[in-house]
Amino acid sequence: MALATPIPRYHLYGENDPVEDFDFFHIETIRTRSKPHGWSLGAHSHAHLFQMLMITQGAGHLVDDTGEREISPKMAVFNPAGAVHGWTFTPDTQGYVVSFSHDYLGGREENRAEAERSALHAASNLVFELEREDLRRLTFCLEEMAEEFGNGRRRRDMFRPLLSLALVLIFSKKADAGELDRTPGFSLFRFRALVDEHFRTQRSPDFYATEMGLTTQRLNRYCRLFAERTAAQSIRDRVILEARRLIAFSDLSISQVAYDLGYEDPAYFSRVFRKETGEAPADFRARHAV
Structure with missing residues (x-):
């Protein structure tokens, strides 16, 4: 076949x-x-x-x-x-x-x-x-x-x-x-809104599944269906998006960005950022400097 x-x-x-x-x-x-x-x-x-x-x-x-x-x-x-x-x-x-x-x-x-x-x-x-x-x-x-x-x-x-x-x-x-509430995939709409609200302090898919009245397995199913990402990947994507935004457009130091995003260790944050984007935070900032 x-x-x-x-x-x-x-x-x-x-x-x-x-x-x-x-x-x-x-x-x-x-x-x-x-x-x-x-x-x-x-x-x-x-x-x-x-x-x-x-x-x-x-x-x-x-x-x-x-x-x-x-x-x-x-x-x-x-x-x-x-x-x-x-x-x-x-x-x-x-x-x-x-x-x-x-x-x-x-x-x-x-x-x-x-x-x-x-x-x-x-x-x-x-x-x-x-x-x-x-x-x-x-x-x-x-x-x-x-x-x-x-x-x-x-x-x-x-x-x-x-x-x-x-x-x-x-x-x-x-x-x-209220028409947006009735679109297919509204569960993903709700999930993304919750992630935007809590991503600095809540990184576990279990938290979001509980807030939505879903099992974590079902939340992952929605995420894969509509976004082709797991719930954990979607949360991580949002954190990295905010990191990119702050590094490129704010005056915060890299350490301050890390603390703002809930990381206790700036060095660990830098390693995560490099893994997700392929470059160090300082290099990313230099490339996007106006």
């Missing part, structure tokens, strides 16, 4: 995953990526990148594990990291695709807007039907980001507010209505 072909996992479609997606932001037109592939992008996922897509002209079809959905210019689509999705577009399609990593929004979880948290914890592809005014404002955000990006400028202080506003425009009503 022939083995099933695994669903490819890309950085951007057709590009292999880089070693690291830290602090990543990218925007391009739908045409740029889709036309060379015959306006059809097969089922795939992105390990570390979240994507937001909006069509301004033409039409498309989103294919995922729930089936096929038609996407029109009055809609926006959000694909969370790890979610499988594929696209077909009509040749006259225009619009934008924004890709960004979890850490790009910056800041601590408790300081993020509710819509940003909803986006970062989403566990399945989401389709939003926009009202006229929200559609106009979202189009403005995407056009501004695309123009800035296309001119070769990478001004984080411009992209981040526009990206944040775009997420608020598409997520706020859905979050208010």
Whole structure:
């Protein structure tokens, strides 16, 4: 019996995953990526990148594990990291695709807007039907980001507010209505929210399973199903993400970062960081120095 072909996992479609997606932001037109592939992008996922897509002209079809959905210019689509999705577009399609990593929004979880948290914890592809005014404002955000990006400028202080506003425009009503709670994979949504709240002090999957009313075995099953990671790996990923963020963007010493993340021994923290990222904290800081 022939083995099933695994669903490819890309950085951007057709590009292999880089070693690291830290602090990543990218925007391009739908045409740029889709036309060379015959306006059809097969089922795939992105390990570390979240994507937001909006069509301004033409039409498309989103294919995922729930089936096929038609996407029109009055809609926006959000694909969370790890979610499988594929696209077909009509040749006259225009619009934008924004890709960004979890850490790009910056800041601590408790300081993020509710819509940003909803986006970062989403566990399945989401389709939003926009009202006229929200559609106009979202189009403005995407056009501004695309123009800035296309001119070769990478001004984080411009992209981040526009990206944040775009997420608020598409997520706020859905979050208010409680629809995110009913998406498949909500157990993973809850798990990630708990990890964001407690990762500095709680590293055991047993703690999170108890908080969610699950067995540790079932929590691991959810994590493998929706994130292709064990619960312990997901917790460790969150700790290392915060370590990267603090090392790259704060004035804390490496020892202070270690203590902030709950490590009693900075040397042990440095060994863990090197094992997970492939480089020492000081080298990582030097490489990301502005």
